[in-house]
Amino acid sequence: MPRDAAVPRPRRAVLLVANTAAPYSRSLRVARSLAAAGWEVEIAAVAGPGVAAEERDARDPSIVTRRYAPSGPFRAWSTADAASMRGPLARLGRPGRWIDAGLKAVLWPLAVRGWWRTLRRRVPPADLYHAFGILALPAALDLARAARRSGRAGRVVYDVIDVILESNNYARVPRPLLAWYRRRERRWARRADAVVTVNDPIADHLARAWRLRTRPTVLLNCQPRWEPPEPRPDLIREAAGLPPERRVVLFLGRLGRERGLEEAAEAVLRVDEAALVMLGFGPWADRLHERDRDPRYAGRHVTLPAVPPDDVPAWTASADVSIVAVPANSLNQRLSTPNKFWESLTAGTPVVVGRDLEVMRAIVEGHGLGAVADPADPDDLARALRSLLDAPADERAATRARCLAITRDRYSWEVAVEGYMGLMEGLAAGG
Numbered sequence: 001m002p003r004d005a006a007v008p009r010p011r012r013a014v015l016l017v018a019n020t021a022a023p024y025s026r027s028l029r030v031a032r033s034l035a036a037a038g039w040e041v042e043i044a045a046v047a048g049p050g051v052a053a054e055e056r057d058a059r060d061p062s063i064v065t066r067r068y069a070p071s072g073p074f075r076a077w078s079t080a081d082a083a084s085m086r087g088p089l090a091r092l093g094r095p096g097r098w099i100d101a102g103l104k105a106v107l108w109p110l111a112v113r114g115w116w117r118t119l120r121r122r123v124p125p126a127d128l129y130h131a132f133g134i135l136a137l138p139a140a141l142d143l144a145r146a147a148r149r150s151g152r153a154g155r156v157v158y159d160v161i162d163v164i165l166e167s168n169n170y171a172r173v174p175r176p177l178l179a180w181y182r183r184r185e186r187r188w189a190r191r192a193d194a195v196v197t198v199n200d201p202i203a204d205h206l207a208r209a210w211r212l213r214t215r216p217t218v219l220l221n222c223q224p225r226w227e228p229p230e231p232r233p234d235l236i237r238e239a240a241g242l243p244p245e246r247r248v249v250l251f252l253g254r255l256g257r258e259r260g261l262e263e264a265a266e267a268v269l270r271v272d273e274a275a276l277v278m279l280g281f282g283p284w285a286d287r288l289h290e291r292d293r294d295p296r297y298a299g300r301h302v303t304l305p306a307v308p309p310d311d312v313p314a315w316t317a318s319a320d321v322s323i324v325a326v327p328a329n330s331l332n333q334r335l336s337t338p339n340k341f342w343e344s345l346t347a348g349t350p351v352v353v354g355r356d357l358e359v360m361r362a363i364v365e366g367h368g369l370g371a372v373a374d375p376a377d378p379d380d381l382a383r384a385l386r387s388l389l390d391a392p393a394d395e396r397a398a399t400r401a402r403c404l405a406i407t408r409d410r411y412s413w414e415v416a417v418e419g420y421m422g423l424m425e426g427l428a429a430g431g
Contacts, residue, residue, distance in 0.1 A: 010040040011428055012152070013128040014143070016119070018112050018135035021045035021065055025309040025339055026161065026221060027132055031063045033417045034128075034424065042066060044123055046078075046115050059310065068122060070114025077103075078114040105177055108184070109135050119143060127153035127428065133161045137188050155427045158189050160197040160206060160216065167332035168258060186210045194423055199337045201359055217423050220416040221339050223346040225408050226313040232348075236277050236318040240302040247274040247389050250319035250349070252312070252340035255282035255303070260325030260354070260375045265291065265301055267325075267381035271389065276323075278303045279315060316347035321388045325375040328356030335359055345369060346407045348400040352384045363411075369403050 013034050015027045021043055031041045041062070047053060047069035057063040070078035104110045116139040125147035129140035140156045147154035164170070165182050173181070186209070189195055195216040197203050203216040236248050249268050251261065255278055268276040278288055288303040307315055316322065322344040328334045337359050344351045353360045354375035364370045373384035388399065409415075 010038065011128070012040045012124070012126040013042070013130065014123055014126040014140075015041065015043045015130045015132065016136035016140050017043060017045045017132050018115065019046055020048040020051045020067060022048070022051045023309055024132070025312075026159075027130075028057065028063075028309060029224070029413055029417070030130060030219075030420070031057070032060055033413075033421060035060050035063050037421060037424070039128070042123075042126075044068060044119060046070070046112075068115060068118040070112075070118060071121070072114055072117040074107075074110065074113035074117065076114075077110045078112070108181060112136075112139075115139070116142070120146070125150040125152040125154070128155050128157065128424065130157045130159060131192075132159045134164055134185055134188070137185075137192065141188065141191055153428065153430075155194075156192045157194045157196060157423075157427075158192040159219070160189075160195060160202065162198075163202060163205065163332040163335065167330045171330065182209075193427055196420060196423070199335065199359055201335045205331070205335065217419050218416075219420045220342070220411065220413075221337060222342045222407065222411045222413045222416045223313065223339075224413045226346050228313075228317045228348055228404070233314045233318045235315050236279070236304070239304055240275070240277055242275055242277075242299065242302070245273055246299070247271070247321075248319040249274055249276045249385060250316065250322040250344070251276065251278045251280070252316065252322060252343060253280045253338065255280050255284040255288055257284070258327060258329065259284075260323070260327060261288070263375060263378050263381060264323050264325050265297065266378035267385060268300055269297070270378060270382035271385050274385065274389065275300045275302060277319070279306065281306045312343050313347045316343050316349050319344075319347075319349050321352060321370070321385060322349050323352045323381070323385070324357065324360065325352070325354055325373070325381060326357065327375050328354055328358075333357065337363075342407070342411065345403045345411065348404040350388050350396075350399045350403060352381065352388070367402060367406055368399065369406070370399070 015031055017024050017027050021027055027043050031043055035041045043065040045065055045067045047067040051067060054064060054066050107113060112135045119139050120142055123143060129144050131137040131140035137158050144154035144156045165185060170178055189210055196219045197206060197216045198221050200218055203218050207215045251264060265276050268274050291297055291301050292303055324341055326333055334356060335358060341351060341360050351364060351370035352373055353364050355361060355372050361372050365372060371384035371387050374380040
């Protein structure tokens, strides 16, 4: 090679996650797929207590997660600094609360602007910025504009991980203000080079709502293919101290309100030799640990800490059935297909889903992967659980086999990511 020949620089991707990503499994799956295709990958997340400022992926050390602390005048409103939803001006009394509310409205989303400022100052230029959710998108657009000035491609992908403005989080926002938020999101989305989302119904909704020329690319939250060992793992009973005959009903994920946790706990008490096991983290963890100690729930209710994403399949395979009893109180919930759903199917564990969770219900009923119930009715949840737990052994085995087969052949990350990687190649080539 001639001495003056330019050495091609690797394509660089920055994945923006507006939380601590400790971990955030979707970003990790995307990062690993990009790295396998030759991209240099950084996950840019938010600094927080108890998490390292920088760490490498244990499976692929070329992937680095860097956590950036909010800075500048908006730091006081950052999620890392605020102890509650009340802003820092609330201490000044009613005038301060009004000013604080006005700032939150005009500068929405105010809580992440301090993080955005640090990203603009410290993140090196990249060819691709993948923004996970609306809280990361404006920063991605700013970073991409600067990257193009430095000679990088500076492409932006907006990953609509949920229909956040159609969720319960924004149910109390005044309608004129919410309409303004929606217009802002639409403008930001239309500035992105591509939009991806988690399932087809959400893609159809976004294409209509935002009048997109190109329908969003669907990147399902599916898990990598996994084959359970024989015999199947029994990690949950061992960790929870449950007897071998106790049937495990598993709840995976964030522990908080509007997750159906109270209804699920009552339902399991109506099922013989069953225990509800929560495997996750969140604001309700202490409350659930208290219920673990309640004599009424003794041996029937256990809360365990979350495990790393790569360990989830073996833990999920240790359950007899999993439950997604979320009340469908918003469009976002009705159309959701969360990680926990795919994690259960990938492990060969049948699922009880709420009757109004439209997308998950269609998959479960269409392929015989579990049961459907009214999430607000513990008796109906118990009926659905018994239909799976009390089925003859050969029927239970057949249901597990269907779960494994459909995730191996149709709903696996290896299949789901093909369209996304094709999109990335097109963007990298200037398409």
